[in-house]
Amino acid sequence: MNFREAAINRLVLWNVDLTLVDVAIVTRDAYAEAFRHVTGRPLVKLAPAMGRPDSEIVFETLAVNGIVAQDDHLPRFLSALAVAFADRRKRLAKEGRMMPGAKDALKAVSRLDGVVQSVLTGTIKGNAVHKLKAFGLDKHIDFDLGGYGEEVYPKATLLQVAQGRAKQRFGTPFTIANTVLIGDSTRDVQAARIGGAAMVAIASGRSTAAELREAGADVVLPDLSNASEVVAAVAGLTSPVDRKAG
Template sequence: MDPQEAAINRLVLWNIDLTLVDVAIVTRDAYAEAFRAVTGRPLVKLVPPLGRPDSEIVFETLAVNGVQAEDEHLPKFLSALALAFADRRGRLAKEGRMMPGAKDALKSVSRLDGVVQTVLTGTIKGNAVHKLKAFGLDKFVDFELGGYGEEVYPRATLLQVAQGRARQRLGTPFTAANTVLIGDSTRDVQAARIGGAAMIGVASGRSTAGELTEAGADLVLPDLSNASEVVAAVAALTSPVDRKAG
């Protein structure tokens, strides 16, 4: 094991959309192309993401557009979505935006002792990489440890999957004591509460500060623009554990 990995004992999971970046225009366009590729019909209505995984959005999008979902629809749609999104990756930085302070926050948290950062997102893995790479955020994230939208698990279970991947790689038990999720929606808060992680709510997206607090976020920030505040929040909510514990 790499000596640097041996010292890692804090796991920081980031939601992507409306926490780190906003690329909704490109995402909608990619969904429309994928829908046409799979069904041969134009997309009339795309259901709102609401923090849900791509796998769930696909099924509901098929339903609201009058398509009876069959077993092969999901893998075909996700494959088509990956291709459509990759074709549009050059538009991400032009038509999307990085959320205020996102890069400095990721960079600053990466300097905190014992931290590894990854993502917990409803986006499929390939598209998650494109979203962060477009804004130069990918270098701060270990994508192999994350949880993604093609994995058909409840979000809370996906959090535990990510913890398991991190433990398998790093040898450290990751629990609510040393794992923190950073996200913008009450669904993120629920995932943290059920899955076993501390929660930093960021009131930059789907949910207000009051909603995040009421849902049970441990700390709520207005956005990521104060990097030292983000680092302090992560440090306060993660307590490095003994590698021999658990």
């Protein structure tokens, strides 16, 4: 990716699932294959995602299926999940969907002065890349700056990790004054509040607009279909006027 590195002073982090794409069917199949590979048993119940990282979902999935987690279970499971998902990547565009307006929103935000976009997701990095590439949504994303599910941190900490990576790359401190998280769950809102970012919440997932507002989102949009609204929200939340670093 060729970003105007010397001028970068806005960081926009996108949640992936139910914000940009919905590939739940393929994800479940990949989890089932990884579970069988690691435990030798069929998957009966998959723990709900609810905005949580893959690492947390793995531990709960093992527990609800009666498996006592061992020290090597998580790395083995995540490795198997990456392989199983990659094997199914050609199914993503056929059996999944891009969320309404996602491509235009990413493109429109990319035109803002000084912006770099990455992802903050509970999905492991390789799978996040596959999900976005399947729908042509990777063009404006710098994946190296993101926070991912295999890093085994709470999402708020992952946000700060991403800010640190961006600071190391561009030399600019990233705080609530110039960082925006765009996501669909109350967990995303909580991560922004704790981690230090402004929050644009999209009511396209399992959290309602009212729940997102109550959680403390700065802006709530019904979906991404109006790219101008998304850009206006990001621009307003990262303007130097009346914005204070947190």
